[in-house]
Amino acid sequence: MPQKSIIFFGALFFIYLAGGLIADEGWSYYMKKAEKQFAAEQYGFALENYARVLDRRPHETAALNRVAAIYLKRNEKRTALEYLSRSIAADPRQPDVQNAAGELKEFFADYPAAFHHYMAAIGADPSHLHARINLVRYYAALHDSAKASEHFEVCARLGKAEGDRLVAMGAAEEKKGNTIEALALYTQAVGKSPAHLDAFFHIVELYRRAGDPEAAILTLDRVKEIRPDLEKAYVHSGYLYFAQRFSPRRKYMLEQTIINAETALELNPGNREMYFLLADVYRFMGDDVKAAKLLEKADSLFGPGPIKEIPGR
Structure with a gap:
């Protein structure tokens, strides 16, 4: 048994x-x-x-x-x-998953939970680019420039050496007049270093000079995604939209000019050029009274004087 x-x-x-x-x-x-x-x-x-x-x-x-x-x-x-x-x-130590959950929480306006997920993502991977960029946006919305800059600088360091090398090569090709090769190199630089602002603005300028403002604006939109508190991006966008004021989508172009100029002023109330741009917009729209008030405000704040040249204006 x-x-x-x-x-x-x-x-x-x-x-x-x-x-x-x-x-x-x-x-x-x-x-x-x-x-x-x-x-x-x-x-x-x-x-x-x-x-x-x-x-x-x-x-x-x-x-x-x-x-x-x-x-x-x-x-x-x-x-x-x-x-x-x-x-x-x-x-919990899945940085991509934490970041994706954070983006969804942010979509549903649960900002504290989104922040928790973004922090968990960089806790698991301190070099997680997208989580850092999301934190830049989070702190920019809180007007905490110091914290936004802190996270952006981490992003900017990722692949910077290779990005710098490709930008230098692109600039050399651009100097020779080889714009297609230059654009390809600047695009590669962004691929290697996704927060490389110099590369982005080189791309914007090439598109602007090539007469493709829509491509330039789309590139600036990418800049705003990674650095939503960057005044320069809104300044360039404002001028690019206003340059298209005679297009069939005139109303949209003017609205976007105003939005970008006003955002630039929110970020830097001392940007005199944006008062002049807004005055130009309202004058073009036939609102001479509002245009005059904007010019008066610019003069009262800063006094009459020459307008600083904006690259790519």
């Missing part, structure tokens, strides 16, 4: 072990299948197989993150956030 009992319990143990191996094999099979479907953009089928993975391994972060990504692609942000939160609960 004892021998039979040993055999019986041994068989049970084998069945238990085999069952565990089969279950483990099952989740990995579904994971591989889901990954192939995700890569092929067969998101509906992928969701089914990720669900099978999570039935077997509820804390599998790779599956949770993929499901979140699919719901983000479908613009189902709240559902995506639920899966990101589950992933973070399973493993």
Whole structure:
């Protein structure tokens, strides 16, 4: 009898072990299948197989993150956030996931929670570019320039040496008149050093000189994303929009000129040129009274005098 009992319990143990191996094999099979479907953009089928993975391994972060990504692609942000939160609960040291959760929290106007996630992201990876940029925006909104600059400087140091080298090469090509080669090099510089402001402004200037203000403005929009408190970006945007005041989209161009000029003044009330730009806008719109008041305000604040030249004006 004892021998039979040993055999019986041994068989049970084998069945238990085999069952565990089969279950483990099952989740990995579904994971591989889901990954192939995700890569092929067969998101509906992928969701089914990720669900099978999570039935077997509820804390599998790779599956949770993929499901979140699919719901983000479908613009189902709240559902995506639920899966990101589950992933973070399973493993909080995922900087990309923390940052993505922060951006969603920010979208839903939960700014303290967003800040918490951004800080967790740089806690896990101090060089996490996107989390740092999000913190720049967060502190800029609070008008805390010191903190915004602190995080931006970390971003600016990432890839700076290579970015500087490519910008120097681009400037050399530009000097020779090779604008296409110069633009390619400046673009590479931004790729290597995503917060390289000099590279961005070289690109803006090339587009402006090439007569492509829309491309220049889009580049400035990227600058505003990484440094939302940079006065220079709004100044350049204001002039570029105003230069298109005769386009079929005249109303939009004038509105954007005003928005950018006023934002520049919020950042630097001492920017005399923006009062003159706004005066030009209102004069163009036929509001001579408002234009005159802006000129009077500029003179009362700074006194009459020459306007400082703005690069790329």
